[in-house]
Amino acid sequence: xxxxxxxxxxxxxxxxxxxxxxxxxxxxxxxxxxxxxxxxxxxxxxxxxxxxxxxxxxxxxxxxxxxxxxxxxxxxxxxxxxxxxxxxxxxxxxxxxxxxxxxxxxxxxxxxxxxxxxxxxxxxxxxxxxxxxxxxxxxxxxxxxxxxxxxxxxxxxxxxxxxxxxxxxxxxxxxxxxxxxxxxxxxxxxxxxxxxxxxxxxxxxxxxxxxxxxxxxxxxxxxxxxxxxxxxxxxxxxxxxxxxxxxxxxxxxxxxx
Amino acid sequence: xxxxxxxxxxxxxxxxxxxxxxxxxxxxxxxxxxxxxxxxxxxxxxxxxxxxxxxxxxxxxxxxxxxxxxxxxxxxxxxxxxxxxxxxxxxxxxxxxxxxxxxxxxxxxxxxxxxxxxxxxxxxxxxxxxxxxxxxxxxxxxxxxxxxxxxxxxxxxxxxxxxxxxxxxxxxxxxxxxxxxxxxxxxxxxxxxxxxxxxxxxxxxxxxxxxxxxxxxxxxxxxxxxxxxxxxxxxxxxxxxxxxxxxxxxxxxxxxxxxxxxxxxxxxxxxxxxxxxxxxxxxxxxxxxxxxxxxxxxxxxxxxxx
Numbered sequence: 001x002x003x004x005x006x007x008x009x010x011x012x013x014x015x016x017x018x019x020x021x022x023x024x025x026x027x028x029x030x031x032x033x034x035x036x037x038x039x040x041x042x043x044x045x046x047x048x049x050x051x052x053x054x055x056x057x058x059x060x061x062x063x064x065x066x067x068x069x070x071x072x073x074x075x076x077x078x079x080x081x082x083x084x085x086x087x088x089x090x091x092x093x094x095x096x097x098x099x100x101x102x103x104x105x106x107x108x109x110x111x112x113x114x115x116x117x118x119x120x121x122x123x124x125x126x127x128x129x130x131x132x133x134x135x136x137x138x139x140x141x142x143x144x145x146x147x148x149x150x151x152x153x154x155x156x157x158x159x160x161x162x163x164x165x166x167x168x169x170x171x172x173x174x175x176x177x178x179x180x181x182x183x184x185x186x187x188x189x190x191x192x193x194x195x196x197x198x199x200x201x202x203x204x205x206x207x208x209x210x211x212x213x214x215x216x217x218x219x220x221x222x223x224x225x226x227x228x229x230x231x232x233x234x235x236x237x238x239x240x241x242x243x244x245x246x247x248x249x250x251x252x253x254x255x256x257x
Numbered sequence: 258x259x260x261x262x263x264x265x266x267x268x269x270x271x272x273x274x275x276x277x278x279x280x281x282x283x284x285x286x287x288x289x290x291x292x293x294x295x296x297x298x299x300x301x302x303x304x305x306x307x308x309x310x311x312x313x314x315x316x317x318x319x320x321x322x323x324x325x326x327x328x329x330x331x332x333x334x335x336x337x338x339x340x341x342x343x344x345x346x347x348x349x350x351x352x353x354x355x356x357x358x359x360x361x362x363x364x365x366x367x368x369x370x371x372x373x374x375x376x377x378x379x380x381x382x383x384x385x386x387x388x389x390x391x392x393x394x395x396x397x398x399x400x401x402x403x404x405x406x407x408x409x410x411x412x413x414x415x416x417x418x419x420x421x422x423x424x425x426x427x428x429x430x431x432x433x434x435x436x437x438x439x440x441x442x443x444x445x446x447x448x449x450x451x452x453x454x455x456x457x458x459x460x461x462x463x464x465x466x467x468x469x470x471x472x473x474x475x476x477x478x479x480x481x482x483x484x485x486x487x488x489x490x491x492x493x494x495x496x497x498x499x500x501x502x503x504x505x506x507x508x509x510x511x512x513x514x515x516x517x518x519x520x521x522x523x524x525x526x527x528x529x530x531x532x533x534x535x536x537x538x539x540x541x542x543x544x545x546x547x548x549x550x551x552x553x554x555x556x557x558x559x560x561x562x563x
Contacts, residue, residue: 072451099453110448112441123441126434126454174453 021083025050025178025209026071026102031080033063033070040066042233043080048178053200053210055220055241057254058230064213065107067230068182071211072104073097084178099127103176107183109167113156117147120155120166124173133173140169143199161192168199178209185216197223217254221245229254259404266406267528268521273412273481275520276419280474281497282504282512283426284344284467290443290507291463294360297367298347300494301374302340302468306475307485308382309336311389318390325392329414329480336472343374344468345461353457371490378487386486389479415477422473423513426466430509439463443507492536499543505556514554 021027024047033041040063048054058064070077071084073094082090089097098104103124112120121140125133141148144165150158155166164184171179181200185193193216201223204210214220221227224241229250237244244250281303288296313332322328351370355362396409430436442449442459450456478493479485496519504515519539526538546553 074447074450094450095453095455098451104451106448106451110445110451112444112448114444115437115440119437119440122434123437123449123452123454126438126452170452 021047021081022086024048024083025052025085026211027083028067028071029081029083031067031070031077031082033066033075033077035066035075040233041070041077044230044233044235045080046228046235046238048209048211050209051204051207052225053204053212053223053241055212055214055224055227056230057214057217057220057227057244057250059253060215062230063233064215064230065182066233068104068180068211068213069106071097071102071180099174101174101176102178102180103171103174104180105164105167105171105182105184107186109163111155111163111166111170114154116152116154117150117158117166118152120170121147121173124170128174136173136175140172143172143202144169161188161195164188164192164196165199168196172203172208176208178211179203181210181212183214183216184212185214185219193219217250218245221250258401262400262404262406263528267524269406269408269412270528271521271524272517273415273520274478274523275500275517276415277474277478277481277516278493278497278500278520279513279516280419280422280470280477281493282500282516283509284464284471285498285501286504286506286509286512287439287443287463287467289501290509291439291446291460292352292356294352294363295367295498296347296352296464296467297364297494298351298370298374299467299471300490300492300497301371301378302343302347302490303471303475303493303497304378304485304487304490305343305374306336306340306468306472307389307479307489308378308387308475309339309472310476310479311387311485314389314392328392329476333473333476336476337469340468340472340475341465344464344471347374348461348464353460371494375487375490382487384487386484389483389485391483392480411481415481418473418477422470426470426509435459435462496539499539502543502553503546505553508553508555508557511553511555518554 021029026048028044028046031041031044032039044067056064056067066075069075071082073089073092076091081088084100084102089100112123118137121137122133125136128136146162147165147169150162155163158166168184184196188196197219200210200212212220212224221241221244227239227241227244228235229237229244237247237250239247281299284299284302285296288294310332313335314328317328317331347370351366352363355366393410393414396407396412398405398407400406430439438449438454438459439462441454442456446456497516500515500519501512502515503519504511504513519542522542523535523539527535
């Protein structure tokens, strides 16, 4: 499965129509990113349509996290272009990108452990007015009733699952139109993983577009409209979630036979 | 009885100096907390604050204004504003361009800035000692016949102003929106940026707050000692740095505690041993804390961020 699939129809959605980068919610065009001298991404192109759940699967070290963070501008891609809602955001400073309607739940959650649940959430909606902020917090608490119980507790004292909910809740505070998720299932108990994926589907129903990076390929492909497979920093397969679940190569490499 | 009163006197003197150390130490600790570097030009900001106090009081005095509280208020306002401008500029000129490079480079830049400011002040104001006239003399005395404890009005003002600044800062950091962003940045600046927060602005603000507090300390100590020269920033800066490390660098309550402890330790050394040993004890303390508890009294052991 290491041979490159030529022209995987990167901008093709599953219905067969081709999306121009300007028409997609998110599009990466020939993106290459280096960490120092190490090339982490090699000529990656992909697209996420409005309202889709698109997943990116791949082994540890394939470059999934780098790809996700390159969208946020941290690290900055060496070459190639990133489009968000028809506008090019390549090279835009991270903070500015993140104010423009997309949010990220980064690898390792990175909640502010010394701050309470309330303060963590408030940071997610930093640029809102007080009323907007309160309304967003209420919205997140409705989504995660568990966070309501922990409202005044410090983030660092909560369980992994609760911290993951907090990280997602914080990302939702700014009412993003596109949510980037980096391995939300990592290190969580199966029952909690189930809850998290339920929430992701629920978010999509509410109109949020989802780009999901996962090692848990089975779960991810089950809820995804489409998926991309990343190997050694390169997209080697792109298809609908169902088709990838049934693909022999994918089954062998990522689904344990 | 006499011994107790004598001890009390030393503690009062120690807390006076200690509170100003604490004010300066907060600037070190906040900057360290947010960008992980020691701002060695911070003592110079304090020195500039003292000079501005001297200039404002002298100038207004020449205009015939004599109300000590008006003079002090005016000096405070101008000193804080001028120092804030310096604090902001120092970060912009000396630190922001080298942010992200090796720690040693930022350190050298900081020391360079410190030398520059010291010599710039020496050129502008001369290297002689300048006297700041004593605006608020007198005080209370209490005790027994053979020994009386002195508590000067100026000391009470120092406690009061310091306490006020600390309360203001604590409220700001724990309750306000900007204060919260400040804490978030010092915990994980990269994450704050991923939430859309302009971390450069937060860093600038940290420098400005530190400079404002250093200016307050400069005014208080300037009026307390009545002298200023271009070199006072060096020792005061080192002492406040020691206080910050003692309390746990990166921790604001730690800087407050460290400052007070250091002041009292110095005063007790002066009172029972000899004033000449004051600095020996202060920096001896720094060495001990670095050897046995590098994270300081209230600091958390450093965890390497991945």
